[in-house]
Amino acid sequence: MLNFTYYNPVRLIFGPGSLDKLRANVPAEGPILLVSGGESIRKNGVREAILGALSGIEVVEFSGVEPNPHLDTLLRGVDVARRCGAKFLLAAGGGSVIDGTKFIAATVPYTGDDPWQLVTGREKIREALPLGVVLTLPGTGSEMNDGAVVSRLNPTDKQPFRSEKLFPKFAILDPAFTLSLPWRYTANGIADAFVHVMEQYCTKDVFTPLQDRIAEGILATLVECAPMIKQNPDDLAVRGEIMWCATMALNRLVGCGVVQDWSTHLIGHALTAEAGMDHARSLAVVLPWLLRDRIQTKRGKLVQLGRRVFGVTGADASAGADASADADASAAATIEAIEAFFTGLEVPVRLDPELVTEEVLQRVLGQMSVYKKGLGENQDITPAVVERILRASLGK
Amino acid sequence: MLNFTYYNPVRLIFGPGSLDKLRANVPAEGPILLVSGGESIRKNGVREAILGALSGIEVVEFSGVEPNPHLDTLLRGVDVARRCGAKFLLAAGGGSVIDGTKFIAATVPYTGDDPWQLVTGREKIREALPLGVVLTLPGTGSEMNDGAVVSRLNPTDKQPFRSEKLFPKFAILDPAFTLSLPWRYTANGIADAFVHVMEQYCTKDVFTPLQDRIAEGILATLVECAPMIKQNPDDLAVRGEIMWCATMALNRLVGCGVVQDWSTHLIGHALTAEAGMDHARSLAVVLPWLLRDRIQTKRGKLVQLGRRVFGVTGADASAGADASADADASAAATIEAIEAFFTGLEVPVRLDPELVTEEVLQRVLGQMSVYKKGLGENQDITPAVVERILRASLGK
Numbered sequence: 001m002l003n004f005t006y007y008n009p010v011r012l013i014f015g016p017g018s019l020d021k022l023r024a025n026v027p028a029e030g031p032i033l034l035v036s037g038g039e040s041i042r043k044n045g046v047r048e049a050i051l052g053a054l055s056g057i058e059v060v061e062f063s064g065v066e067p068n069p070h071l072d073t074l075l076r077g078v079d080v081a082r083r084c085g086a087k088f089l090l091a092a093g094g095g096s097v098i099d100g101t102k103f104i105a106a107t108v109p110y111t112g113d114d115p116w117q118l119v120t121g122r123e124k125i126r127e128a129l130p131l132g133v134v135l136t137l138p139g140t141g142s143e144m145n146d147g148a149v150v151s152r153l154n155p156t157d158k159q160p161f162r163s164e165k166l167f168p169k170f171a172i173l174d175p176a177f178t179l180s181l182p183w184r185y186t187a188n189g190i191a192d193a194f195v196h197v198m199e200q201y202c203t204k205d206v207f208t209p210l211q212d213r214i215a216e217g218i219l220a221t222l223v224e225c226a227p228m229i230k231q232n233p234d235d236l237a238v239r240g241e242i243m244w245c246a247t248m249a250l251n252r253l254v255g256c257g258v259v260q261d262w263s264t265h266l267i268g269h270a271l272t273a274e275a276g277m278d279h280a281r282s283l284a285v286v287l288p289w290l291l292r293d294r295i296q297t298k299r300g301k302l303v304q305l306g307r308r309v310f311g312v313t314g315a316d317a318s319a320g321a322d323a324s325a326d327a328d329a330s331a332a333a334t335i336e337a338i339e340a341f342f343t344g345l346e347v348p349v350r351l352d353p354e355l356v357t358e359e360v361l362q363r364v365l366g367q368m369s370v371y372k373k374g375l376g377e378n379q380d381i382t383p384a385v386v387e388r389i390l391r392a393s394l395g396k
Numbered sequence: 397m398l399n400f401t402y403y404n405p406v407r408l409i410f411g412p413g414s415l416d417k418l419r420a421n422v423p424a425e426g427p428i429l430l431v432s433g434g435e436s437i438r439k440n441g442v443r444e445a446i447l448g449a450l451s452g453i454e455v456v457e458f459s460g461v462e463p464n465p466h467l468d469t470l471l472r473g474v475d476v477a478r479r480c481g482a483k484f485l486l487a488a489g490g491g492s493v494i495d496g497t498k499f500i501a502a503t504v505p506y507t508g509d510d511p512w513q514l515v516t517g518r519e520k521i522r523e524a525l526p527l528g529v530v531l532t533l534p535g536t537g538s539e540m541n542d543g544a545v546v547s548r549l550n551p552t553d554k555q556p557f558r559s560e561k562l563f564p565k566f567a568i569l570d571p572a573f574t575l576s577l578p579w580r581y582t583a584n585g586i587a588d589a590f591v592h593v594m595e596q597y598c599t600k601d602v603f604t605p606l607q608d609r610i611a612e613g614i615l616a617t618l619v620e621c622a623p624m625i626k627q628n629p630d631d632l633a634v635r636g637e638i639m640w641c642a643t644m645a646l647n648r649l650v651g652c653g654v655v656q657d658w659s660t661h662l663i664g665h666a667l668t669a670e671a672g673m674d675h676a677r678s679l680a681v682v683l684p685w686l687l688r689d690r691i692q693t694k695r696g697k698l699v700q701l702g703r704r705v706f707g708v709t710g711a712d713a714s715a716g717a718d719a720s721a722d723a724d725a726s727a728a729a730t731i732e733a734i735e736a737f738f739t740g741l742e743v744p745v746r747l748d749p750e751l752v753t754e755e756v757l758q759r760v761l762g763q764m765s766v767y768k769k770g771l772g773e774n775q776d777i778t779p780a781v782v783e784r785i786l787r788a789s790l791g792k
Contacts, residue, residue: 001410001411001633001636001637001640002411003410003411003412003413003414004408004410004411005407005408005409005410005417006407006408006410007405007406007407007408008404008405009403009404009405010403011401011402011403012400012401012402012403013401014397014399014400014401014402014652014653015397015398015399015400015653016399017399018399021401207633207634207637208637209616209617209620209621209637210613210614210617210637210640210641210644213609213610213612213613213614213616213617214609214610214613216609216613217606217609217610217612217613218606218609220605220609221605221606221609224605225605237397237603238603240397240653241397241603241604241605241606244397244606244652244653245606248606253649256410256640257410257411257636257640
């Protein structure tokens with residue numbers, strides 16, 4: 001196990017009816033800036049419930065935060081927050097709304113010229129407005145971590161950033177708020193959570209048997225629950241467990257002391273920025289092909305994952321790390337099982353050549369060209385390897 | 397899954413050499429009160445390393461905190477802290493030292509007449525001195541939670557208490573600090589962590605597949621690592637993993653949304669108070685006999701635990717919750733596997749009749765008589781059931 005520091009002060013409030021704890025967790029004096037995408041929380045009654053819970057406190061609204069939230073949109077939110085003198089930000093939505101709210105929280109007290117430098121890390125986030133979350137779309141895990149991803153145009157870019165100042169004070173997770181989600185979003189969230197765990201698990205072994213088992217526990221629970229919720233979308237118990245899995249997948253716990261990868265995410269971010277793909281769907285088209293390309297270095301974990309989560313047999317417990325026909329076959333069968341899992345979610349595992357044309361591909365590869373020293377736990381995923389992975393996913 | 401709130405702001409700093417992060421995590425101005433048992437941190441060099449890391453800051457020492465720390469001892473610590481005007485408490489030791497430090501932290505600012513009422517909960521812990529931990533004996537999990545247990549004589553009593561004010565600000569976990577532990581303490585810590593998980597896992601099922609798998613992951617890792625560390629006590633990687641398991645066993649995460657038991661602990665506390673047994677050893681003599689007595693209600697989880705952790709076969713996955721000869725046999729085999737695990741640790745699974753004489757037993761039962769409405773997740777462990785469990789453990 002590698003040395004690590006784990007710190008996560010988010011108060012997680014889980015379960016149907018949890019919104020009744022909202023008022024006790026926000027400042028008694030407003031104004032509170034309610035940040036949202038807009039449409040969905042109006043339709044599903046969450047907005048009304050929040051306003052009811054906060055009655056008597058001044059609430060100002062900023063809606064219209066889009067998926068993969070854009071700098072320009074968020075700067076308008078900063079302006080609204082400053083003008084009303086917001087004391088607290090309340091994000092109501094999924095990962096994009098929460099990430100956007102984190103950016104607003106960091107930027108409101110920022111006095112420099114270029115807030116994008118808070119994202120690039122060239123300027124440090126020294127303070128931030130306090131924020132809380134009412135989660136309506138599980139997947140990114142942003143509700144229980146200190147990270148965010150925002151995008152900009154001119155130049156096109158999608159960048160992650162982190163700061164301890166950006167931990168939400170609380171996150172309210174009511175699985176009933178996810179009942180109205182279209183299947184595409186439920187499925188995307190499950191795929192996203194699955195890949196988050198894979199990036200922290202399917203790397204080289206440094207003797208982390210507990211973290212391995214926790215990671216496998218999240219993956220196995222997603223694999224168990226996905227067909228259940230597809231069959232019965234109204235099952236609140238299953239929705240709750242999926243919500244908890246997605247939060248646990250990126251609250252940094254399974255990342256403690258392990259070697260991490262994150263190359264699938266960096267490639268996926270470029271696909272989202274250049275081709276407008278859903279975040280989760282960009283991950284699902286990259287992961288299997290990246291695993292196939294890196295099967296030599298990821299074989300040990302793939303064999304273990306196959307055996308413990310997908311019931312893949314054929315290589316015994318000790319065969320994982322060593323090259324052998326058995327281990328190769330098991331690792332390949334595990335990758336196929338992952339693809340079958342995504343396919344069962346109706347999440348594609350191939351790039352659409354009509355969307356990712358040769359021209360778009362070249363722009364994606366242009367973005368990836370900055371990673372010359374190589375992505376992944378072994379820094380062996382060079383721009384040339386990325387091109388091979390993406391062409392394989394395109395069937396080229 | 398039941399509704400829950402999870403909040404744990406402890407900064408966990410893990411790994412060999414982590415003491416170099418101590419200074420940045422304590423106030424720049426002392427005095428700091430260093431609380432310890434005394435002997436062991438002098439012998440193993442931890443005291444010297446701490447004083448070196450804090451050079452230039454005023455450090456006052458209070459040592460002599462005994463196992464199952466006593467009110468009288470701790471009140472002397474409160475006196476020392478008040479007299480020196482301590483700004484911060486640093487616990488260096490295991491669960492008893494940390495728990496004792498939490499009591500001192502709560503009592504220093506307390507202005508009432510009877511600090512024991514902070515333990516009974518009749519008075520609320522309104523504020524507390526900040527504290528940090530350098531862990532030298534993994535087991536109780538106190539380094540990453542807000543709970544503590546203290547004892548008193550006249551009348552004899554051992555009581556748990558909790559307050560969010562008592563979370564350590566940080567816990568430094570360097571597995572090298574555990575290398576000098578006698579086997580008895582290493583084994584006790586493993587047994588303690590195992591039982592902590594069992595109390596939060598081996599109860600009735602409310603559809604918590606992720607929490608189940610995390611709990612089983614901790615149990616399986618303890619079962620995997622215990623013989624490794626017995627064979628090779630100097631293996632720092634295995635010691636690190638055991639340390640992480642013990643912390644994870646009681647940082648409340650596996651308790652999220654599940655039905656909990658804790659009757660083994662309450663019975664164990666009475667055995668420790670009346671017979672002076674090691675905390676972990678009191679648990680190990682109660683748990684298997686309590687499970688045998690409650691096999692009808694705990695059968696489902698016992699079958700699942702046996703299958704997933706101990707390789708017990710004989711009942712299929714769906715048989716767990718229902719009565720059947722197969723399921724009963726699997727549940728019984730799981731209890732035997734737990735006993736074999738404790739026995740492999742050289743931790744007894746029977747009460748010693750020379751220690752727990754009939755007179756001592758009667759005193760223990762006298763303490764348990766307050767739990768008339770019944771302990772356990774079904775409140776069916778009445779004082780009469782406790783007597784049956786303890787007599788079974790005595791072979792009577």
